[in-house]
Amino acid sequence: MKIHEYQAKALLSEFGIPVPKGAVASTPAEARKIAAELGGKVAIKAQVYAGGRGKAGGIKIANSPEEAEKLAARMLGTRLVTHQTTPEGVPVSKVLMEKAVNVQRELYLSIIVATASRMPVMMASEAGGMDIEEVARISPEKILLEYIDRSTGFQTFQGRKLSYGMNLSPDQIRPATSLMANLYKLFQAKDCSLAEINPLVVTTEGEIIALDAKLNFDDNALFRHRDVEQLHDVEQEDPLEVKANNLGVKNYIKMDGNIGCMVNGAGLAMAVMDLITQAGGSPANFLDIGTVNNTDRVVAAFKVFTTDPSVKAILVNIFGGIARVDVIALGIVEAHQQMDIRLPLVVRLAGTNVDEGKSILAASGIKFIEATSFDDAARKAVAAAKGDIN
Amino acid sequence: MSILIDKKTRLLVQGITGGEGSFHTQRCIEYGTKVVAGVTPGKGGSQILGVPIFNTVESAVEKTGANASMIFVPAAFAADAILEAVDAGLPLVVCITEGIPVSDMVMVHDYLEGKPTRLIGPNCPGLISPGKCKAGLMAGEIHLSGNIGVVSRSGTLTYETVAQLTGLGIGQSTCVGIGGDPLPGTTFVDILKLFQKDRETKAVVLIGEIGGTAEQEAAEFIKKKMTKSVVAFVAGATAPPGRRMGHAGAIISGSSGRAQDKIAALATAGATISPSPAKIGLTVQKVMKKWNAAP
Numbered sequence: 170m171k172i173h174e175y176q177a178k179a180l181l182s183e184f185g186i187p188v189p190k191g192a193v194a195s196t197p198a199e200a201r202k203i204a205a206e207l208g209g210k211v212a213i214k215a216q217v218y219a220g221g222r223g224k225a226g227g228i229k230i231a232n233s234p235e236e237a238e239k240l241a242a243r244m245l246g247t248r249l250v251t252h253q254t255t256p257e258g259v260p261v262s263k264v265l266m267e268k269a270v271n272v273q274r275e276l277y278l279s280i281i282v283a284t285a286s287r288m289p290v291m292m293a294s295e296a297g298g299m300d301i302e303e304v305a306r307i308s309p310e311k312i313l314l315e316y317i318d319r320s321t322g323f324q325t326f327q328g329r330k331l332s333y334g335m336n337l338s339p340d341q342i343r344p345a346t347s348l349m350a351n352l353y354k355l356f357q358a359k360d361c362s363l364a365e366i367n368p369l370v371v372t373t374e375g376e377i378i379a380l381d382a383k384l385n386f387d388d389n390a391l392f393r394h395r396d397v398e399q400l401h402d403v404e405q406e407d408p409l410e411v412k413a414n415n416l417g418v419k420n421y422i423k424m425d426g427n428i429g430c431m432v433n434g435a436g437l438a439m440a441v442m443d444l445i446t447q448a449g450g451s452p453a454n455f456l457d458i459g460t461v462n463n464t465d466r467v468v469a470a471f472k473v474f475t476t477d478p479s480v481k482a483i484l485v486n487i488f489g490g491i492a493r494v495d496v497i498a499l500g501i502v503e504a505h506q507q508m509d510i511r512l513p514l515v516v517r518l519a520g521t522n523v524d525e526g527k528s529i530l531a532a533s534g535i536k537f538i539e540a541t542s543f544d545d546a547a548r549k550a551v552a553a554a555k556g557d558i559n
Numbered sequence: 560m561s562i563l564i565d566k567k568t569r570l571l572v573q574g575i576t577g578g579e580g581s582f583h584t585q586r587c588i589e590y591g592t593k594v595v596a597g598v599t600p601g602k603g604g605s606q607i608l609g610v611p612i613f614n615t616v617e618s619a620v621e622k623t624g625a626n627a628s629m630i631f632v633p634a635a636f637a638a639d640a641i642l643e644a645v646d647a648g649l650p651l652v653v654c655i656t657e658g659i660p661v662s663d664m665v666m667v668h669d670y671l672e673g674k675p676t677r678l679i680g681p682n683c684p685g686l687i688s689p690g691k692c693k694a695g696l697m698a699g700e701i702h703l704s705g706n707i708g709v710v711s712r713s714g715t716l717t718y719e720t721v722a723q724l725t726g727l728g729i730g731q732s733t734c735v736g737i738g739g740d741p742l743p744g745t746t747f748v749d750i751l752k753l754f755q756k757d758r759e760t761k762a763v764v765l766i767g768e769i770g771g772t773a774e775q776e777a778a779e780f781i782k783k784k785m786t787k788s789v790v791a792f793v794a795g796a797t798a799p800p801g802r803r804m805g806h807a808g809a810i811i812s813g814s815s816g817r818a819q820d821k822i823a824a825l826a827t828a829g830a831t832i833s834p835s836p837a838k839i840g841l842t843v844q845k846v847m848k849k850w851n852a853a854p
Contacts, residue, residue: 253801282661284741284771284808287668302813319669360662389807390660392635420805435739435805436713436768439794440836446797447835455798457805488718490684490698520718521698543719544837 170386172400173216175265177382181366184355186348187378191267200241203266205234210269213237215244217259218405220300220383221251227261230269237266255425259405270378275368276335277301278349280317280356289317289356291349293331297368323353337371344377359397360390409454409477416469420459426451427481428550429474429512431467433458433488433497441486444544450551453480461493467500468507475508482513484550486543489520498526502533513538513553517546560759561688561733562708562750563651563677564627568692571596571625571649573616573632573640576607579655580631583696584608587629590699592692595623616647627651629685629694634658637681641667641744645676653694654680654744661807664742671744678744682807684714684736695736697721705730707843708754710747711766712739712773712806716794716836720764723840729847732760739806741770747777755785761850762788764843765830767821769795770809774821778828788850789830790842793821 178188190207193216194200204211215227222228227249231237241264250258275298283290293313296304304311313334315327328346337345348369356364363385370380391398403411413421420435424442428450432438435457442452454477458466474480487497498518504510517540518526530537538553540546552558570587574580575597585608588594594610596619603614613619616628628649632640637656644652659681671678679686685695690704697718703725711717714736721734735750737743747765754760763785767774774793781789796818798804800811811817826832833842 282665282742285776287665287742289665306814319665357662360660362661387661388803389634389658390662393660422799422802422804424799432715434713434715435809436711436716436766436794437719437836439768439798439804439809440713440716440719440792442797443794444835444837452797455802455804488715488722490696490715490718519722520701542837544835547837 170388170391170398170401171218171405172384172386172397173218173263173402174214174382175216175263176400177384178379180355180359180384181379181382185351187376188382189267189270189378189380191265193263193265194241195245195263197238197242197245200264200266201234201238204231204237207266207268211237212267212269213240213244214265214267215249215261216263216265217249217261218402219249219251219253219259221253222249225249225251227251262404270370270380271373272370272380273373274371276371277304277367278352278369279363279365279367280353280361281363283316286316288319289353291315291317291323291327291331291353293335295335297370301367317353323350325350338375341371341375341377348377359384359394360387361385362387409473412476413469413473416472417466418456418469418473420457421473422455424452424454426453427479427554429453429477429480429483431456431458431470431483431485433461437486437488441484441543441547444547445484445551448544448547448551450547450554453477461496461500464496464500464503467497468504471501471504471508471510474512475510480512482515482550482553484546485514485516486546487518487520489518489522493522494518494520494526495522495529498529502529502535505533505535513559515540515546515550515553517541517543560757561691562753562757562760563733563735564686564688564692564694566691568627568694569593569595569623569625570694571598571616571619571623571628572610573598573628573630573644575599575610575612575631576602577631581607583631584610586699587693590693592694596625616643616649620647620649625649627694628653630654630656632656638663638667641678642670645671645674649676652676652678652744653683653685654678655683655685655696656680657682659740661742664740667744668742677749679735680738680740680744682740683738684717686733686735688733689731697734701725702734703728703730705732706759706761707731708757708760708763709734709766710750710754710763711736712768712808713766713794716766719836720766720839724843727840727844729840729843732757739768739808741808747773748780751777751780751785755787760787762790762843762846764839765789765791765825767791767793768806768809769798769804769811769818770806770816772815775824778824778830781825781830782828788846790833790839790846791825791830792833792836792839793818793825794836
């Protein structure tokens with residue numbers, strides 16, 4: 170789960186990490202008021218779940234409260250399109266107003282759990298302010314790593330290694346080390362999947378401040394962090410994904426094609442998308458329907474398909490293991506009774522209770538195209554979406 | 560032979576009295592698995608499906624000689640259940656539970672270090688040695704006893720593959736679902752090592768997906784140590800970056816974890832790549848024909 174920069178900075182601050190003075194504004198008038206209180210030059214930063222804001226016009230500097238109001242008015246209520254968003258962009262409902270700092274150096278600091286070593290790892294680099302993947306590609310030697318042992322936690326010597334490694338001055342070593350230790354504390358305490366400060370800046374006054382902040386959280390651990398879960402801003406997510414989630418259809422991801430897919434199992438769902446693409450089509454979504462014990466989720470998935478204007482055909486591919494094929498079939502029938510579904514439907518059923526499932530569909534009188542195999546299903550769905558068969 | 564489980568496996572089920580736990584225990588028993596004990600704290604002394612229930616894993620092992628555990632405990636308590644099974648000295652622990660926090664798994668891996676337990680999963684369908692033992696969720700009847708080892712990060716894609724193999728009359732030695740989490744207890748490399756040693760296994764099917772570097776590590780092992788043929792498929796060539804595709808571990812971050820890179824690594828290492836998930840069985844058949852044609 171992602172949160173906004175202003176929320177991430179509040180958490181950093183709570184854990185003793187210095188951030189610029191600032192506050193969040195939802196209206197131009199608020200922006201003006203905050204700018205006046207901060208005094209001098211202020212940065213206005215669009216609060217969206219996407220990187221690349223600077224280049225996309227989502228970060229501006231104002232020299233006066235009036236200018237701040239004007240610039241905030243231009244951002245608020247619009248949609249920001251960056252290289253990380255869809256062409257429609259993401260809505261800007263809040264801007265973070267911050268006192269501008271005098272930047273001397275831009276550094277990079279982050280923590281993730283390294284899957285290969287199964288340990289948290291802190292990454293630090295002198296090359297801050299740019300995409301770390303880019304740094305890794307161009308000058309990997311500039312990325313310093315410290316693996317963190319669970320039993321000892323982040324140690325001071327590791328902070329010194331990273332701090333000296335980034336060529337910090339002697340009086341900056343101690344504050345940098347304590348900042349790193351605090352970031353690890355936050356990472357652990359809140360079950361983060363990513364804690365990234367980019368850039369971490371050294372000001373001309375010699376202070377070390379988190380100028381930007383990105384915190385992502387382990388979805389599986391949210392049950393023990395209700396405070397964090399509340400921070401989630403559904404406005405930033407795709408409306409169809411939000412709708413699906415509200416209807417109890419988890420694991421739905423909107424894609425840009427026109428074949429609505431219902432599959433059981435994540436790997437199989439990805440494989441079906443791959444097959445559709447190989448057959449010359451394009452999936453409208455990824456959906457792992459999961460273990461279905463009643464028809465509700467199947468009906469809900471059809472609701473999502475019929476809401477999505479890009480869907481031209483529906484493909485149901487179920488290999489019953491834990492999921493029972495007969496329940497899926499009942500769900501398909503129920504969905505057609507509840508809704509006026511005119512989209513061509515391709516169905517491929519296999520596995521547990523497949524014969525029951527097939528007879529339920531046959532007896533229902535619903536019009537559908539039966540597929541005999543996995544790739545047959547993909548080919549028929551592609552043809553159906555093109556209007557070649559129905 | 561087979562790997563990890565066979566007729567000698569004496570299975571214990573943690574969380575046996577829950578809905579999923581009892582449902583799948585019953586199906587394992589029907590398949591012929593020797594389920595010797597269940598563990599549900601507070602229900603010790605009672606029975607379910609004719610299986611005696613114990614309060615702790617330790618007492619269950621002591622009384623029944625269980626040598627493997629299958630875990631259906633809810634995510635919030637699953638790490639504790641794994642640790643209990645490791646503490647009891649069980650050589651094999653299969654954790655079916657989905658949704659365990661990453662930090663809990665970091666702790667589990669720390670605890671496992673230097674201990675004799677092999678953990679399969681979490682977030683996995685378990686494993687089956689056809690005709691011998693099933694410790695998992697897969698429908699037993701789609702399997703056929705034989706010589707192909709199957710190892711996969713995905714449950715239903717494994718069922719799909721097994722159905723293709725069985726449909727062609729190609730049996731399996733053992734099918735292992737290592738699970739879709741970012742920090743699995745057992746990796747592709749661990750299972751490839753076991754298949755390489757297993758006399759019954761003649762070739763291996765490896766089913767990967769986007770996210771992480773497990774397939775690249777497998778490729779490295781295949782290149783250096785594997786003499787048996789490997790047929791591979793990697794799901795998610797069309798998955799968008801930055802999105803978690805159902806499985807916690809199935810995410811392309813930046814330029815790492817892409818299907819294309821994994822496929823290239825496996826192909827370079829000498830694995831035969833199945834061009835489509837629907838052709839995995841046929842690809843295995845072709846590879847087998849090649850051996851038969853060889854002098």
